[in-house]
Amino acid sequence: MRAFSDLEKQLVRKMVELEDAPGHLNSLGNVIGSFYGATKLPEHCYIELISKSDVSIQVKKQALDEYGVEWINSIDEDISKKLITIVALFQYLENEKLAYFVGELGLESLGEVWADTEYTRCGFLDDDLKPLIFRYSRKKIFVSETLRLLEANGFKTDEELRHEAEIGSMGKQLKYTRLALGITIIGLIVSAVLPMFLTSSVDIKNIEAASGQQSLEAIENQLHLLNEHNEAMIERLESAILSLQDSVDSAASALSESHNKKMQPTADGGG
Structure with missing residues (x-):
């Protein structure tokens, strides 16, 4: 079993927490709230989920006009790195049978979408990453007892x-x-x-x-x-x-x- 980064540990802890919280859905959208706060994503943008090949970052036009290109580049870098980390973690947990991703939630976005707000589509996400984001965003997460025990032991293996x-x-x-x-x-x-x-x-x-x-x-x-x-x-x-x-x-x-x-x-x- 490989080691876990601090961010991955934070994500796993959130998965276990959601699993034990009555009335809470254990899903990617709620898990990433552990490092993006109540809005799940930076307040000026969200991720749109149309299909496996059509996943994009949507940014408020007003914020884009106000903060400029450098700001949107920083937003893209932050979201992209964290999404890559999440997807890689979920793939590992699934392959090792440490967590199970089932069902079909039918979600169309990650993050909060504000009504009566104009957004600008930004196609920063890699094509290889889009289908993985789409898939895991729409799945329910079930934590195995092995992963739960690993988290309880401070992510230390039996060895x-x-x-x-x-x-x-x-x-x-x-x-x-x-x-x-x-x-x-x-x-x-x-x-x-x-x-x-x-x-x-x-x-x-x-x-x-x-x-x-x-x-x-x-x-x-x-x-x-x-x-x-x-x-x-x-x-x-x-x-x-x-x-x-x-x-x-x-x-x-x-x-x-x-x-x-x-x-x-x-x-x-x-x-």
Whole structure:
């Protein structure tokens, strides 16, 4: 499933909203009101639907005379881009069976047509776009439960939701691994230092009873034993730190790799 643009998300939300609103018709004319306001289209124009090959933008003659050609070009560009986006979205939803377009409404226009107002026909719409606008403008829209669930989940697919759950789980694992590393280091430091104080205290009392050369030899022997003990504890401490650090690095690497895969664009992504 491809990604959705912000405008497409807005349109889908409006489709779901209309589906759930009693007495409201879920149709293209009402859907585009989500970004054109109550008038559905800019207040000075509407889209006339005569046939599949005869679809045009009708602009109030008074507005055209007042604002000029540059204004009408901007109106055309705005309407054309949004209609192309809508048509492409509807085609995708229909092909993927995410929405169904049924019936025949028999509408002759999109937007509000003012009585006793003279309009000027503007043939800006592409010929390939006209039959699609004509078709979707006259259909009722029914939203599938899949699309409804997708909208409720912020347009995240099942795969994306599973990925986020995996990222969260790996983040917790990394946190606990770091905590274990800290506790282990503290424990090893205590186990290395505490015997030194206890051994030194006992042996020094024993040595106090000796004298002369024997005292010196006893002290040297005791220092040698303490040195060997310290070296062994340091090796154990370094080994434990390296082992736990490898675990942290492995978890962090897996987390980073999973995040990078999530950020890679898909072949059919866009919007």
